[in-house]
Amino acid sequence: MKKSGIIIGIIVVFVIALAFTLDFNRNKVIDWTETYNEKSNKPYGTSVLYKELPKLFKGHKMRTVYHTPSNYLYANSEDGYGDHVAYGSYLIIGNSDYLEYDDVMELLRFTSNGNTLFISDYNLPEKFLDTLNIEIDAFKNTDSIAHLKFNYRGLEERHTQIDKSLKSYYFSTYNGDNYKSLGHHSNDRSFSNFLEVPFEDGFIYLHLEPKAFTNYNLLKDQHYTYVEGVLSYLPNDNLYFDSFTKYYDSYYGDVQEKSDLSWFLEQASFRWAWYTALILTLLFVVFNARRRQRVINIIKPLENTTVGFVKTISNLYFETQDHKNLIDKKIIYFLEKIRTDYHMDTSTLNDEFISTLALKSGKKYETVKKLINFINWLRTKNEFFEDNLIKLNKHIEDFYSK
Template sequence: MANKLDKKTKIYAVLFVLLIFGYIYLESTKKQPINWFPSFVAKHKIPLGTYVLNKELSSIFPSNNIETVAIPPYVYLQDSTRTGTYFFVDEALNFGDAEFLRLLKFVARGNDVFISTHGMNIDTLNFETERLVSKNLDEKVFFKQLNKAFKGIEYSYDRPFINQVFTKIDTLNTTVLGITGYINANEERTEEGINFVKHSYGKGNFYLHTFPEVFTNYNTLHEINHQHTANILSYLREDIPILWDAYYKTGKSKITSPLQYLLGSKHLKWAYYMALIGILVFVIFEGKRKQRSIPIITPLKNQTVAFTRTIANMYFEKQEHKNIAEHKISYLLEFIRVKLHIQTIKIDAVFYENVALRSGNSLEDVEKLFKFCDAIHLKNQITNEELIKLNSLIEKFKKTIQYGK
C-alpha cells in the first residue's frame, strides 16, 4: 500500500513540474503587451518615452548646444550666469516657491522656460487650468496652432489622455499660440480652449503647453503628428543652449535596485521566476521526504509518594516505631529551621519562646511537644500509641503555622 502511494505521489510531482514548465514556456514566448506607461524619460523607447525627440534635438537645432540637466532647477540655477531655454516635459510638474522664483529670475535675465505638462496653476503668472471633457464618446480631439505660418492645419491624437486648457491668463503679457477642443461626427466643434501660450517676463519668455504627449515617441514617429511636434519646437530660440530637464520625470531614468534590473529583462525575469518555483518544489517534496513521525514519549511518573509509602510500610511491619519517631523528630527540627528560621542546636526555654512566637502555637503546647520528643529520645523502644501521639502533636503544631488556631 505504501509503495502504491509513493508511486502515485511521484506521478503527481512529475505532472506538477511539467505543468509549471509548460506555463513558463507559454508566458515567455507569448507576445508582450505594449507598455503605455507615461514615463517621458529620454532613455525610454516605450511609446510614451522621449527617446526619439532627445536624439533628434541636435539635428533639429544644429546650432544649439543640447545640455541634459539631471539636478533640480533650484540647484542648477544657483549659478546666475546660466543661459538657455530650460525645457520641461512631464505628466505633472510641481515647483516649489523658492525654485520657481529662480526660474523667474532666470527668464527675467533674457532666457526662456518651456513647460509642457498636464495642468498648471501658476499664481505668480496668473494662470489657471482645468480639464476639457468631450460630450460624446464618438468625438475626436483636435489641436491647432494660430500662427499663420502653419496654415491652420489641425492635428488629432488617438490615445486617451488628460486634455487641459487655460481658464485664466494674463492677457496683457500673454500671446495665445495654440488651441484644442473636440469635434463631433458632423465635424462640428463642441468644446474648445487654449492649450499653448507665450508669456513675456522681463527680458525672456515662458512657453506654457498642456499636451506633453506631443513630444513622446508615439507622437513624434506618427506619419502626420510629427509635424505638430516640429511646429511647437519652432518657437525655441536657436541662439542659446537647450537645457533638457532630466530631473522632473514620472518614470525612472536609471535602475535603482537589483530586482528592477532582473525584472527589466524578459529572460532574466523568467530565470528568476523559475529559480523561485524550483526552490518551492524542493521545499515541498524534500521536506515531505525527510519528515518522520515523532514518537510520543510518556513522561516519567513521580514515584516519590509510592517510595515513601514503601519505606514507611517496611518500618511499620518490622515494628521499628523508635526509628520512625526519630525520623519524624528530625524532620520537625528541619521544618523549624527552614520555615521559622530558628536554630535547633540548643533546645531550651529561649528556644520554646521563639518557636511559640513565630509559629503561633502557645508556649505550653510547644513545651509539651518537645518534652515528649525528649522522652522519646531516652527510650530504646516505644509503643504504637506513643508513635501516634507524637505524630498528632507534630501535625497539630504544623497546622497551627499553616492555618492558625
C-alpha cells in the first residue's frame, strides 16, 4: 500500500506540473464577434449596459423581450392575451435585420400610441426606411476610429470615439416634418448619426453606432458618458429590451452544442482541477479494486414504477423542449374532457361554444372566453415558446379552479 501511495503522489505532481506548463503557454483568443447579447461578457456583448439600465430608469419596470415584436406587442396590447398592456420605450441594440414586415408595423403601431422606439444599428429594415423617408450611407474611417458627437450644448463633454470601426454610417437623407438631428460624426454635422423622428403620438430614435453600447466601449475610459447622453433623450418610463435574436442564438445554438460543464472547461484552473479529480478517482478505483470483505447484499424495496415512468416522460419533454407537442396534447386532453363531462361538440370553438360551455360548466364567461380564444390563437401559430405553454396551462387551471 505504501508503494501505491508513492506512485499516486508522483502522478499527481506530474499532472499539476503539466497543467501549469500548458496554461502558461496557452494563447488566449478574444472573441470580437458583435453579438450584442445582454448575457455575454465578451467585448461586444451588452451585459454591462443591461445591468445598468434599471439604475438609469429607476422606479420603472424593465422587461426583456424574447419574442418578435409582432408576437409580443400584439399579445400585450388591449386586444391581446398578455399579462399587461405594453407602454414605454422599446430598445433594440444591434441585430435589427431580423425584423420583418409584421414586426415593423407592430413597432410603428406601438410608437403611434404615444410610446418610444429606440434602435441602434448600422442599417435598418427597408420598411422602416421607406415609411420614414430615410436613406443611410457610409464612409471609411481614418485609422479605423469613429468620432461621435452631440449636436446640442450641454453634452460636449460626453463626446466619444469608437476604435476598431472600419466604417461610419450616417443618414444621407431624412426628409420629414420636425425631424431633428441629435448627433453626428467627426466635426461635420452633415454626417448625422443620431436622429429624432416624431411619429404620430410617439417618437422614434435612430442611432447608427451600436458598438457604443457594448462592454468594450462602456468600460473604456469615460465612454459610458456618451451612452448616458444618448439614453437621456428617452422618457423616464417602462423599458422593453429586445433580446429575440440573442436569445435565439444562445438557446438553440450554444445550449444544444455545449453542456453545462463547457464554461468550466474553458477556464484553465477549473479544467485542470476537474481533470486531476478524474485521474485521482480512476487511480483510487484501480488500487482499491480488490474488496477487503465479502459483499453484503442489500435488498431494495420495490420501487413505484409509475412515478418513475412519469419522471422519465417529463424529463424527455424537458430535454427536447418540444413545446408544440406538449401544447397540442394539453389542448387535445382538455377538449376530450369537455366532450366527456359536458357532452359537447368541440369541432368548432366559436362564441356559441363559449356561451354553452360557460352555462354547462358554471364557470365565468370571461374565464372560458380567454381560454378558448387563446387555444384558437395557438392553432394559428407554427412556432411555440415555453411562455406559450405556461400561459395555456394557467388558463386551463383557471377554468378548473373557478
